[in-house]
Every structure is written in C-alpha cells, then in structure tokens.
Amino acid sequence: MRIYRAKDYNDMSRKAANIISAQIIMKPDCVLGLATGSTPIGAYRQLVEWYNKGDLDFSEVTTVNLDEYKGLPKENEQSYYYFMNENLFSKVNIDKSRTYLPDGMIEDSDEACRRYNEIIHSVGGVDLQLLGLGHNGHIGFNEPGIAFETETHCVSLSERTIKANMRFFVSERHVPRQAYTMGIKTIMSAHKILVVISGEDKADAVQQAFFGPVTPQVPGSILQLHNDVTIVADEAALSKCPL
Ligand code: F6R
Numbered sequence: 213m214r215i216y217r218a219k220d221y222n223d224m225s226r227k228a229a230n231i232i233s234a235q236i237i238m239k240p241d242c243v244l245g246l247a248t249g250s251t252p253i254g255a256y257r258q259l260v261e262w263y264n265k266g267d268l269d270f271s272e273v274t275t276v277n278l279d280e281y282k283g284l285p286k287e288n289e290q291s292y293y294y295f296m297n298e299n300l301f302s303k304v305n306i307d308k309s310r311t312y313l314p315d316g317m318i319e320d321s322d323e324a325c326r327r328y329n330e331i332i333h334s335v336g337g338v339d340l341q342l343l344g345l346g347h348n349g350h351i352g353f354n355e356p357g358i359a360f361e362t363e364t365h366c367v368s369l370s371e372r373t374i375k376a377n378m379r380f381f382v383s384e385r386h387v388p389r390q391a392y393t394m395g396i397k398t399i400m401s402a403h404k405i406l407v408v409i410s411g412e413d414k415a416d417a418v419q420q421a422f423f424g425p426v427t428p429q430v431p432g433s434i435l436q437l438h439n440d441v442t443i444v445a446d447e448a449a450l451s452k453c454p455l
C-alpha cells in the first residue's frame with residue numbers, strides 16, 4: 213500500500229488525476245472504475261482541464277461506476293448517472309455507450325445486479341478502480357458488516373450514510389434507502405486501486421481502515437490485502453495515522 217500525503221484537497225485532486233491520466237496514457241483502452249461523492253470532484257475537474265488542453269484522450273476508455281441509488285431515474289440530479297455526466301462524461305470525448313453504472317430503475321434487485329455483474333465481466337475487469345472512503349469505513353455502498361466475497365448487490369443504506377448524503381437532497385426523507393453497489397469481491401479484483409480521501413472528518417476512518425485490523429466492520433480495511441493500492445489523502449485525513 214502506497215500512501216501519498218497531499219497538502220490539501222487541491223493537491224490531493226491533482227495527484228489523483230495524475231495517476232488516472234497515467235493509466236489512460238499507458239493504456240488508452242483501459243477500463244476505469246469510477247466513484248461519485250464529494251472527494252473525486254476535484255480530480256475529475258483536473259482531468260477535464262487536461263483534456264481541454266489536449267493532453268488526454270478518453271475516446272477508447274470504458275468506465276464502470278461503483279454504485280447507483282435504487283429508484284432514482286437518470287434525469288434526477290442526485291442520481292450518480294447525472295453526477296458522472298455533469299462532472300466528467302459530458303466534458304470529455306468519452307464514448308457514452310461505454311460508460312456504465314448500475315441501472316437504478318430496475319425494480320428487481322437480483323436482475324439489476326446480475327446485469328451489472330455481466331457488464332463488468334464483459335468489459336474484461338477493471339484496470340484502475342477509484343474509491344472514496346465513507347466515515348464508517350464503507351467503500352462503494354458496502355456498509356459495515358458486509359461479507360467480503362460479494363459481487364454487485366442491493367444494499368440498505370446505514371443511518372450514518374443516509375445522514376452524510378442528506379446534504380445533497382431536499383431533506384433526509386428524500387434520500388433513497390437502497391442502492392446497487394459493486395461488492396467487495398468486485399472491487400478487490402481490480403488490477404489497481406486508487407483511494408482519495410480528504411478532511412479531518414475522515415481521519416478516524418483512515419486510521420481504522422488502513423492501520424487497524426482487517427474486518428468486515430470496516431469494509432475499507434480489506435484493501436490492506438490488495439497488492440496494488442495507492443492512497444492519496446490530505447494532511448487532515450492522515451492526521452490520526454502513525455506515519
Ligand atoms: C461513491 C461511493 C462512496 C463514497 C464515500 C465517500 O460512489 O461509492 O463510497 O466514495 O461515501 O463519499 P464522499 O467523497 O462524498 O465523502
């Protein structure tokens with residue numbers, strides 16, 4: 213596990229974008245596993261800037277996102293589909309037909325997850341998986357207690373995650389209660405993993421996930437067992453780590 217210490221959010225974003233762009237340059241037809249949430253927004257912004265300068269080409273890139281809320285249509289501003297379009301897909305020359313997210317509008321959870329697993333297998337697996345880390349140590353929407361050997365599945369969000377995500381919705385009532393997410397097994401099968409983390413409010417989660425025991429109670433702790441993980445975190449997020 214490599215840990216890069218960034219000065220602040222902007223520095224973290226630039227360092228993470230550097231790693232993602234290196235992946236695209238080294239393998240133009242790579243498969244990127246992507247995340248939503250506040251943390252990767254700066255990295256996406258940086259990638260768009262480099263694309264606009266002519267330094268990056270997304271034309272052969274395929275993407276598979278970690279997760280999607282169940283029941284939110286693509287046009288809903290809080291859907292992860294909408295987020296990805298706003299922050300990256302509509303701003304670069306990616307072929308939209310090769311950008312995949314779980315389909316939150318499929319009511320039958322088994323069917324939705326089966327289809328998404330099929331897509332991930334059909335694109336040949338993920339070269340570089342980008343992750344954020346939840347306050348409770350979740351990755352994707354894999355909440356504490358989740359079995360490590362799951363593929364895409366439907367989850368009920370924990371109270372803490374609902375509260376954390378509330379800031380994006382009109383009120384807590386509007387936050388969907390369920391989501392489809394890649395499972396830990398899917399995440400762990402990516403060739404390389406890049407985790408971005410920012411802010412003091414994540415310091416406990418970082419300490420537990422990367423310096424504590426590997427346990428389903430802290431889903432991110434499983435990353436300690438992956439052989440190619442890069443963590444890019446700012447000083448505030450690393451403030452409780454024995455480094
Ligand atoms: C997002 C995702 C989540 C977030 C995590 C951190 O696709 O799967 O695991 O990465 O909740 O979110 P932020 O970055 O908003 O703190």
